[in-house]
Amino acid sequence: MSSKPLFNEMAADMQAVDQLIIKRLQSDVVLINQMGHYIVNSGGKRLRPMLVLLSAGAYDALDARAHLVAAIIEFIHTATLLHDDVVDESRMRRGKETANELWGNEASVLVGDFLYSRAFEMMVEVGDMPVMDILSHTTNTIAEGEVMQLMNVHDADTTEQRYLDVIRSKTAKLFEAATRLGAVLGGRSRAEEQALAAYGMHLGTAFQLIDDVLDYEASEETLGKQLGDDLAEGKPTLPLIYAMRNGSGMQAKLIRRAIEEGGRDLINEVIDAINDTGAMDYTREMAQQEAGRAIRQLEGLPFSPYKQMMIQLAELSVKRDH
Numbered sequence: 613m614s615s616k617p618l619f620n621e622m623a624a625d626m627q628a629v630d631q632l633i634i635k636r637l638q639s640d641v642v643l644i645n646q647m648g649h650y651i652v653n654s655g656g657k658r659l660r661p662m663l664v665l666l667s668a669g670a671y672d673a674l675d676a677r678a679h680l681v682a683a684i685i686e687f688i689h690t691a692t693l694l695h696d697d698v699v700d701e702s703r704m705r706r707g708k709e710t711a712n713e714l715w716g717n718e719a720s721v722l723v724g725d726f727l728y729s730r731a732f733e734m735m736v737e738v739g740d741m742p743v744m745d746i747l748s749h750t751t752n753t754i755a756e757g758e759v760m761q762l763m764n765v766h767d768a769d770t771t772e773q774r775y776l777d778v779i780r781s782k783t784a785k786l787f788e789a790a791t792r793l794g795a796v797l798g799g800r801s802r803a804e805e806q807a808l809a810a811y812g813m814h815l816g817t818a819f820q821l822i823d824d825v826l827d828y829e830a831s832e833e834t835l836g837k838q839l840g841d842d843l844a845e846g847k848p849t850l851p852l853i854y855a856m857r858n859g860s861g862m863q864a865k866l867i868r869r870a871i872e873e874g875g876r877d878l879i880n881e882v883i884d885a886i887n888d889t890g891a892m893d894y895t896r897e898m899a900q901q902e903a904g905r906a907i908r909q910l911e912g913l914p915f916s917p918y919k920q921m922m923i924q925l926a927e928l929s930v931k932r933d934h
Contacts, residue, residue, distance in 0.1 A: 618662070618921050618928075625665050625674060626658060632683040636730060647711050647723045651690055654708050659819075659925075660790045661686045666925070667794020667808050669918035678797055680738055684747060685790050687731040692754055692786075694724035699762065700845050704838065742796050750789040757781025766846035768868040772853050779820040780813065787816030791922075807909045811922065814906035819929045821899035824849040825892055826934065828883055843882060846874035850898070852882070855891040863889065899930045 619626060630652075637648040661682035668678035696702070697710040698717045704710060712720040728751070735744045761778045764770045791812030795805040827842045828851055842849050848871050856867045863885040870878040886892060906926045913919045 618924060619658075621917070621921060622662060622665055625669075625679065626662065628679045629658075629661050629665070629682045629686070632679055633686055636683060636687070636734060639726070643715070643719060644723055644726055647715055647719065648727070650714070651694065651711055652686075654706055656690075656706065658686065660689050660786055663787060663790035663812060663815075663922075663925075664794055666918045666922050667791040667812075668797050669794070670913055670916055670922070671795055671798025671800055671804075673794065673798035674918075675797075677738060677740075678794070680734060681743065681793050681797065682790075684731045684734045684738075685786065685793075687727045687734070688747070688751055688754070689786055691724040691727035691731070692758070694720045694727070695758070698724075699758070700841075702841070740796070743793060746789050746793060746796065750785050753781050753785045757783070757785065761847070764848055766872050766874060768848060768856065768871040770848040770853060772850065772857075775848065775850055775853055776817070780817060783820040784813045784816030787819070788812035791815075804912065807912060811906045811909040811926075814902045814909065815926050815929060818899040818902035818906065818926070821850065821895055821902065822930055822932065824851060825895050825899075828886055829892060838876075840876050840879040840882075843870055843879060844874055844876050846871055850895045851886045851891040854894050855882075855886045855889040858891070859885050859889045896930065903927065903930045 633652055634649070637645065637652065639645055639648070664682040664685055665674060665678055668674045668681075693705070694711055697705060698712050698720050701712075702710050703713045710720075711723070731747075731751075735747050738744070757778055757780075760774075761782055764774060764778060788809045789812070792805055792809035795808040800808075824842065827849070828839060838844075843852070852867055852871060856864045859867070866878060866881055867885060870882050903926045907923050910919055910922055913922075
C-alpha cells in the first residue's frame, strides 16, 4: 500500500512547509547550506510534519502557524538523524550516502546542532508557551532515548520493556508531539489534546516496530540501506529479543553472540532463528495492536477528511515495505 494519495491530498500545505524549511535553512555558512539542502532533499517521508498538518486540519487550525510548527518538527527530526548516523557510524540512509560519510562526523554533529538551535528560534516565533513547552520537553526526551539506546547496545540482556522504553522516547515522542500540537493550535480541551498525543505515541511505536522488522526482511533496494544494520551495530531490537527468549538454547546463544559482537558475520543464521521462532509475526502483531490503539484514540474527533487520513496513515504504517 502507498501513502502517495495522502500526500497528494495535502500537497499544497506540504509544499508550503517545504518552502519554509528551505528558507529557514539559509545561513551565511556555506557548509550549513550544502549539508542542510542535501539532507532535506534526500527523500525522507516528511511523515512528522504531515501529522502536524493533519491534526491541525482536524481542528480547523491549518494555517501559517501550523506550517511553522510542522517545519520545526522536521528540523528536530533531521537533527536527530544527523546525530544518529554519527553514533551508529552509518554510511547509507534512504539509498544515499549519509552526511557524515560525505562531510565527516564533526560537520554532521555541528550542523545537527545548528538545526536544533534554528528550531528553537522558530519556536519563539510561534509565540505560544504551551507549544514551546511541548517541543522543548520532546527534544529532551528524544535525547534521553538516544542515551538509553546507547546503553542497550551490545547488551544481550536488554528486555522487551527496556526496548519499548527506548523507542517510545527516541521515536514515538516526536510523533506524539506532532499530533498533540495540532490540538494545541486548534485551542482544544486537555482531553482532546491528550487523545491526539496518544494517537501519535501509538502510531510512532507501530512505525518503529515495523522498521525493526524491515531491517531483517525488506529488500535492500527498497529499504535504502543494508539488511541487518541493527544487528551490525549490536542493537537488541524486538525480533532479536523475542527470538532469544523463545528459541532453542543454541539459537539463544547464537543471537547473544551476534548482539555482543556486532557485525554481519552471523546475519543469515540470526535471520533463520528469527523466522523459526515467529519473532517477525510477534513484532508485526504488536505493531498492529499499536496501530489499532492509535485509531481508537480518534473516536472523539469530529468526522473530516483529515481524520480519515489519520486513520489511513495508521493502517498504512504497518503495511509498508520501506
